[in-house]
Amino acid sequence: MKHDLHNDRFLLYKCIMEQTPHILVIDDDREIRDLLSKFLERNQMRVTSARDGREARRVWSQGHYHLVVLDLMLPGESGLDIARWLRSQTNIPIIMLTAMGDDTDRIIGLELGADDYVAKPFNPRELLARIRAVLRRATETQEQGNGEVREIVFAGWTLEIARRRLLNPAGVEVPLTGGEYDLLLALLERANRVLTRDMLLDLLRGRQAGPFDRAIDVAVSRLRRKLEDDGRNAQLIKTVRGGGYVLAADVERR
Amino acid sequence: MKHDLHNDRFLLYKCIMEQTPHILVIDDDREIRDLLSKFLERNQMRVTSARDGREARRVWSQGHYHLVVLDLMLPGESGLDIARWLRSQTNIPIIMLTAMGDDTDRIIGLELGADDYVAKPFNPRELLARIRAVLRRATETQEQGNGEVREIVFAGWTLEIARRRLLNPAGVEVPLTGGEYDLLLALLERANRVLTRDMLLDLLRGRQAGPFDRAIDVAVSRLRRKLEDDGRNAQLIKTVRGGGYVLAADVERR
DNA sequence: GGTCGTTGTGCAGATCGTGTTTCATTCCGT
DNA sequence: ACGGAATGAAACACGATCTGCACAACGACC
Known part of the structure; x- marks a missing residue:
């Protein structure tokens, strides 16, 4: 199932x-x-x-x-x-x-x-x-009226939790795959903290990284493209060489 | 809890x-x-x-x-x-x-x-x-002031609650079977929220999904056809791969 | 008993998501 | 500078999942 x-x-x-x-x-x-x-x-x-x-x-x-x-x-x-x-x-x-x-x-x-x-x-x-x-x-x-987090806003972008979707600063939906959404949420929830590939892999897939595991890199790469965040001079998802990735932005939970 | x-x-x-x-x-x-x-x-x-x-x-x-x-x-x-x-x-x-x-x-x-x-x-x-x-x-x-909900309007379509029937944007009735009506209502009532097959089956039939349960897929497919919402690039009922379905539209209750 | 409408199942094909591979590029210590 | 290691990105491949169709099951109605 x-x-x-x-x-x-x-x-x-x-x-x-x-x-x-x-x-x-x-x-x-x-x-x-x-x-x-x-x-x-x-x-x-x-x-x-x-x-x-x-x-x-x-x-x-x-x-x-x-x-x-x-x-x-x-x-x-x-x-x-x-x-x-x-x-x-x-x-x-x-x-x-x-x-x-x-x-x-x-x-x-x-x-x-x-x-x-x-x-x-x-x-x-x-x-x-x-x-x-x-x-x-x-x-x-x-949990109807409950004060749960409905959306997360960061750098003009909005992640809607209930609908699992992302809106760009202009308010237009940018379609995310399930994995991309999960990755973004994981990063947002620990914004401004470095997450190693191991942690991310464990968080997202619940498995251990193999010796040449590039899965996270690719996922980040794809997410960056959708966030219009060029890999070389990324602003939102910064790479920490030898460390992992950080989402660098102020996030507001609503 | x-x-x-x-x-x-x-x-x-x-x-x-x-x-x-x-x-x-x-x-x-x-x-x-x-x-x-x-x-x-x-x-x-x-x-x-x-x-x-x-x-x-x-x-x-x-x-x-x-x-x-x-x-x-x-x-x-x-x-x-x-x-x-x-x-x-x-x-x-x-x-x-x-x-x-x-x-x-x-x-x-x-x-x-x-x-x-x-x-x-x-x-x-x-x-x-x-x-x-x-x-x-x-x-x-x-709470909005006036009486009961008589109909739900979404993307030009109208669902008349009392008579359990659907009108297309031109105002012509599109006949729905009982199951199709129930499914549409369930989706409309939770518009813009992802509903898993489990939830839908639970909601509509009060039973749980078997391992190869295609009932919901087919129901959605048939409903889509009546809504003139082509499966591949569906606008109204969007499929969330690995997740379920969402009715993506502004709904107005009257 | 026969027919029709509705709903569930099986199958084949298409599509989509994700990991792997590969290669170019960048980083950093020497 | 140089070279190895790390990273970004495109291409590929495979599997998982979705869709549509045809048909079967089921019950209602005549």
């Missing part, structure tokens, strides 16, 4: 800026808890797990969570009870793990206020997708 | 200042009433329900509502009668629940001034999305 690559990047960015989402997994099966921890953590989420209601409540009181993954079938206290208890505390999003893909379960789950449910046995990737969808819905509705 | 104290206070504040939307659900099926109450309430809405016209009128006179969800098929007094009666009282937004594919009902309902309709059996999330959309339209224009 390559097509949500940019969304992944966006999530990554948000994680760094705000806080990576923190998931509470409640399941009695140790294997599942471990599997989920590993898997979700590999996908930029923090995970805490609990084996039953008692542990869940204890853990709950000690941390802040963004979403709960809850097994409906627990020994002792039922998952439904835990859901009810959670609901009495907050309106945190809940994803239920149910036994059968039965519609009855779904209705019950939704009545109790689950935001989604996943049938067991489940595919971790599917659960991840649903977690993301639920988190997205949760944040989308709340 | 939602569950922390700060945000709870904020929500509380919002509730008091703006009033959480108050929904009146009119349906004879007890299960549906309960399901909707639970589901909507945990999505920050107040819900009152009535099982028939008599109860609806009684409840109506005792409270103040922002939107009505109305089942068309009621025993005794028809849903259409209730809609007519509601219309004689106010211009409160109405969302109709219709039996699957009953086109006649749909037409009548829309002519009576329903703001949207949802086919039964429905996905609660889809209904929620539509409720939010209708409420958003209603309040947005209220």
Whole structure:
């Protein structure tokens, strides 16, 4: 599912800026808890797990969570009870793990206020997708009027975050590829600080630089052309020989 | 995020200042009433329900509502009668629940001034999305002074909400299928923001994308053709490679 | 049961983005 | 100056992604 690559990047960015989402997994099966921890953590989420209601409540009181993954079938206290208890505390999003893909379960789950449910046995990737969808819905509705950064202005240019596009000083759109946008954003966010190729590569692609890796150079070159910033006597993106690149300009966040 | 104290206070504040939307659900099926109450309430809405016209009128006179969800098929007094009666009282937004594919009902309902309709059996999330959309339209224009949004104008085209139809710049109707209308509305409502396929699928069908899901692509393609917006150099619906689609145009709500 | 309209899937081809290669140019220490 | 290392930029190549078409599936309506 390559097509949500940019969304992944966006999530990554948000994680760094705000806080990576923190998931509470409640399941009695140790294997599942471990599997989920590993898997979700590999996908930029923090995970805490609990084996039953008692542990869940204890853990709950000690941390802040963004979403709960809850097994409906627990020994002792039922998952439904835990859901009810959670609901009495907050309106945190809940994803239920149910036994059968039965519609009855779904209705019950939704009545109790689950935001989604996943049938067991489940595919971790599917659960991840649903977690993301639920988190997205949760944040989308709340950050309507929120004072987020909408655009970044520098040297007459404007980068619109929501639309992922760049306007030149005359206000005309200059089309950027995904990679170019990411690079520019990375530079702007650390304006006036030198970024090594390693850092940029790690930031943008999450990989290490090979021995003769010119990827960043080329990306910078292409971005410079679009910014009408000639490479030899570049004004905006200055190269630091043996060091990396700096975006040299006053930036204003709005 | 939602569950922390700060945000709870904020929500509380919002509730008091703006009033959480108050929904009146009119349906004879007890299960549906309960399901909707639970589901909507945990999505920050107040819900009152009535099982028939008599109860609806009684409840109506005792409270103040922002939107009505109305089942068309009621025993005794028809849903259409209730809609007519509601219309004689106010211009409160109405969302109709219709039996699957009953086109006649749909037409009548829309002519009576329903703001949207949802086919039964429905996905609660889809209904929620539509409720939010209708409420958003209603309040947005209220703030601008005059009444409800009747149509959305963009790049010369006009989308008539009440009649669910599209007029080209010359004023001629271009017939849209249900899915095409929904897609266009979803794009218009978030104009100039990138929507991933996941989001669109979630918004339109309440489901998540499979690994080779081409549904959205095709839908966009077909919509583009009707909008005379050639795929390769599309002006209205731009594709964001690896990201999704954006409707790029100034939109005016009336 | 047949037909039509709508929506999803598979496939082939076109397009676009990005890394690599290559070579010219610049920088800097010697 | 000279030469090696670093950088800029054009050309190329490959893969990922998008589009359009044809067809299949599905349900509604007659």
